[in-house]
Amino acid sequence: MFAIVDYDTGNTRNLKKAFDYLEVATTLTADPATLAAADAVILPGVGAFAAAMTALNERQLVPVLQRLGRTGKPMLGICLGMQLLFESSAEYGEHAGLGLLSGHVAALPTNLGVKVPQMGWNQNQLQRSASPFASVDGAFTYFVHSYYAVCPRDEIVSTVEHGVTVPSIVQRANVVGMQFHPEKSGRVGLAQLAAFKEMVSANDFSSN
Amino acid sequence: MIAKRIIPCLDVAAGRVKKGVNFVNLTDVGDPVAIAAAYQQQGADELVFLDIAATNEHRQTMAAMVEKVSAQVFMPLTIGGGISSVADMQRILRAGADKTAINSAAVADPALITAGAEKFGNQCIVVAIDTAWDPASQSYRVYTHGGQQATPLDAVAWAKRAVQLGAGELLVTSMDRDGTKAGFDDRLYQALGAAVNVPIIASGGAGKLADFVDVFEQTPVDGALAASVFHFGELTIGDVKRTLKERGVVVR
Numbered sequence: 001m002f003a004i005v006d007y008d009t010g011n012t013r014n015l016k017k018a019f020d021y022l023e024v025a026t027t028l029t030a031d032p033a034t035l036a037a038a039d040a041v042i043l044p045g046v047g048a049f050a051a052a053m054t055a056l057n058e059r060q061l062v063p064v065l066q067r068l069g070r071t072g073k074p075m076l077g078i079c080l081g082m083q084l085l086f087e088s089s090a091e092y093g094e095h096a097g098l099g100l101l102s103g104h105v106a107a108l109p110t111n112l113g114v115k116v117p118q119m120g121w122n123q124n125q126l127q128r129s130a131s132p133f134a135s136v137d138g139a140f141t142y143f144v145h146s147y148y149a150v151c152p153r154d155e156i157v158s159t160v161e162h163g164v165t166v167p168s169i170v171q172r173a174n175v176v177g178m179q180f181h182p183e184k185s186g187r188v189g190l191a192q193l194a195a196f197k198e199m200v201s202a203n204d205f206s207s208n
Numbered sequence: 209m210i211a212k213r214i215i216p217c218l219d220v221a222a223g224r225v226k227k228g229v230n231f232v233n234l235t236d237v238g239d240p241v242a243i244a245a246a247y248q249q250q251g252a253d254e255l256v257f258l259d260i261a262a263t264n265e266h267r268q269t270m271a272a273m274v275e276k277v278s279a280q281v282f283m284p285l286t287i288g289g290g291i292s293s294v295a296d297m298q299r300i301l302r303a304g305a306d307k308t309a310i311n312s313a314a315v316a317d318p319a320l321i322t323a324g325a326e327k328f329g330n331q332c333i334v335v336a337i338d339t340a341w342d343p344a345s346q347s348y349r350v351y352t353h354g355g356q357q358a359t360p361l362d363a364v365a366w367a368k369r370a371v372q373l374g375a376g377e378l379l380v381t382s383m384d385r386d387g388t389k390a391g392f393d394d395r396l397y398q399a400l401g402a403a404v405n406v407p408i409i410a411s412g413g414a415g416k417l418a419d420f421v422d423v424f425e426q427t428p429v430d431g432a433l434a435a436s437v438f439h440f441g442e443l444t445i446g447d448v449k450r451t452l453k454e455r456g457v458v459v460r
Binding site: 013014017018020021046047114115117118119120121122123140142143144161162183184185186187189190 | 209213253278280282284302304306330376377405407430431460
């Protein structure tokens, strides 16, 4: 059972539908015990960083997610959910994140001849060959975002180019983030969710 | 680099695709789920569903249809036709749509664009504009109600205003070209592209492969939408993308 964190942000139902399609059982929950008992925790998110952190704080989920992430619970943050995994974000002021990954979240530059938000399909370049998500290399996935992660190279699995180099998949041990929407990225997106499912089944995070 | 999008558009009434889609191996030519899956397989980048009989009752049916499609087809879905309130938007987004397109309702009440963008984010709000060249004023005039009603609005000025109000994308149909297969109205999209900095989807006039090449080479649009050429198999998404790729246009 995967637990999708229920904190009233964005559309979690398409994510649930994608897991249904992959025959992964999910539950939408904000209950710490249910999150702790799940095989993996999925952190979705659409909207603004500060509002999402406020919503997590109101449900007293920040320490819960931090503890689960640090004690090896497989965790997948998607879109804004990935950005929440980092230390901080500059979206509408400086705000603290969950700090499960090193780095911060910055605005996509608007002066580089690209449109912001990045909205559409962009081509991934694999940066870490030994990864459960290596099949993303060269494939297009669907993005909708105005902010991006600035983080150490050793956390980056893949990137896309949008004026700047944008991390598209990040991972440190059990904590994974996807900036794109795997649930809206066709066969390729489903393959990344399936790869996460495999990673959870194997549950071996010894090699980062 | 972000890819240029190729977008089939489907007319829907009472939860069924109207006029049907003639694909090989498609036994039910009006089933939205089967058609969406076939287009996903062909490599479509997004699907637009337009409710052409948008009564209140039909809007409920549309939401049910979106629920079903989004459980089987994992690509961006835009829903338009008869959406005239934030509650309408919410219902369709909750059902699994990624974007809602508003047209006549945005002209009647531009504040709806802002209300939708504030609640769901700009990326969810597509303003659809139907326009035709008006020789008298030497400008593109905006029409509403399925092209039935002329407005005093200039399309380029309206596009700018819609973006200021919160539109995250523009879906612009040339009524002069719609149904003619004479190619996209490249001059229209050049004018719009120079005026706004959100994605623009060109619609109306697609007839042959060269039309797609032209609109992407001659204008800054982000996507090209077509209906009949895809539905009747005159062109496949694959044909279009292969041709674009040969010309150096980035496609998925």
